[in-house]
Amino acid sequence: MLKPIGFVGVGFMGKPMARNLMRAGYPLVVHDKNRGPVQELVAEGAKEAFSPKEVAQPLETIFTSLPDDKIVEEVVLGKNGIIEGIKSGAVLVETSTISPTTARKIAEKLVPKGVEMLDAPLSGGVVGAEKATLSIMVGGKAEIFERVLPILQKLGKNITHIGDHGTGQIAKAANQIIVALSIDAVAEALIFAKKAGADPAKVRKALLGGFAQSRVLEEHGQRMLDRNFEPGGKMRFHQKDVGIVLSIARELGIYLPGTSMMMDLWNAMTAQGMLDWDHSALVKVLEQMSNTEVRPG
Numbered sequence: 001m002l003k004p005i006g007f008v009g010v011g012f013m014g015k016p017m018a019r020n021l022m023r024a025g026y027p028l029v030v031h032d033k034n035r036g037p038v039q040e041l042v043a044e045g046a047k048e049a050f051s052p053k054e055v056a057q058p059l060e061t062i063f064t065s066l067p068d069d070k071i072v073e074e075v076v077l078g079k080n081g082i083i084e085g086i087k088s089g090a091v092l093v094e095t096s097t098i099s100p101t102t103a104r105k106i107a108e109k110l111v112p113k114g115v116e117m118l119d120a121p122l123s124g125g126v127v128g129a130e131k132a133t134l135s136i137m138v139g140g141k142a143e144i145f146e147r148v149l150p151i152l153q154k155l156g157k158n159i160t161h162i163g164d165h166g167t168g169q170i171a172k173a174a175n176q177i178i179v180a181l182s183i184d185a186v187a188e189a190l191i192f193a194k195k196a197g198a199d200p201a202k203v204r205k206a207l208l209g210g211f212a213q214s215r216v217l218e219e220h221g222q223r224m225l226d227r228n229f230e231p232g233g234k235m236r237f238h239q240k241d242v243g244i245v246l247s248i249a250r251e252l253g254i255y256l257p258g259t260s261m262m263m264d265l266w267n268a269m270t271a272q273g274m275l276d277w278d279h280s281a282l283v284k285v286l287e288q289m290s291n292t293e294v295r296p297g
Contacts, residue, residue, distance in 0.1 A: 118144060
């Protein structure tokens with residue numbers, strides 16, 4: 001029988017990941033402040049814990065999937081947090097997107113407890129979480145990565161050990177730069193096509209057969225044409241991630257003009273009340289600036 005796993009944070013991304021672990025045969029102990037998704041998972045066979053500490057006490061592997069640095073630190077290091085319950089020899093797999101600095105801080109705080117940590121942020125959105133096709137970027141000791149890899153393989157397809165603590169988060173930050181700028185490029189291209197007199201749907205179809213082909217053009221381009229902005233990846237999280245990128249860039253003296261522009265566009269989306277829309281809704285802000293809409297035809 002497979003050893004049980006703890007999972008703290010079973011929301012937007014965590015719930016489908018937890019389901020995939022249960023489907024793979026892992027007994028699961030789950031916790032979230034929002035008891036709705038917890039109760040769903042309990043109905044499917046999970047066991048509920050009522051604090052992060054309680055999740056961690058009996059287990060060797062604990063996953064977290066949480067919104068931001070502050071909440072991660074509270075859940076792991078705070079009162080009734082994982083650090084109060086986790087036993088020596090256990091591994092914390094932190095899948096949230098947070099600052100590399102925060103990831104390293106938490107890893108260091110766990111050392112006196114005899115606990116290892118992997119920072120293992122994800123790319124692929126809710127669809128990737130549901131289909132277990134996530135890209136997982138992992139920082140931490142190589143031998144701990146190998147130990148946890150069979151579990152990660154139940155959640156994703158492209159699983160890469162990047163390096164020491166924090167490097168998983170660096171890889172995720174780089175991912176978010178590319179995704180943000182790609183969404184902008186697709187939105188601008190479709191707006192350009194529409195305003196210049198071509199059917200943006202047909203332009204997209206043509207571009208998918210050439211060097212401009214990308215998953216963003218394929219998936220988010222279709223979202224823009226369909227006006228489907230139900231979140232696969234919420235804008236508020238991408239904005240937070242770009243903020244992490246720019247913070248690191250300031251510390252290291254890196255010039256990232258395109259990424260800085262993206263933060264301005266995310267801020268404009270915030271002003272329009274789009275924080276909980278899909279990040280492909282960026283097209284709506286650009287449409288307003290150009291007085292056009294990229295509907296087909």
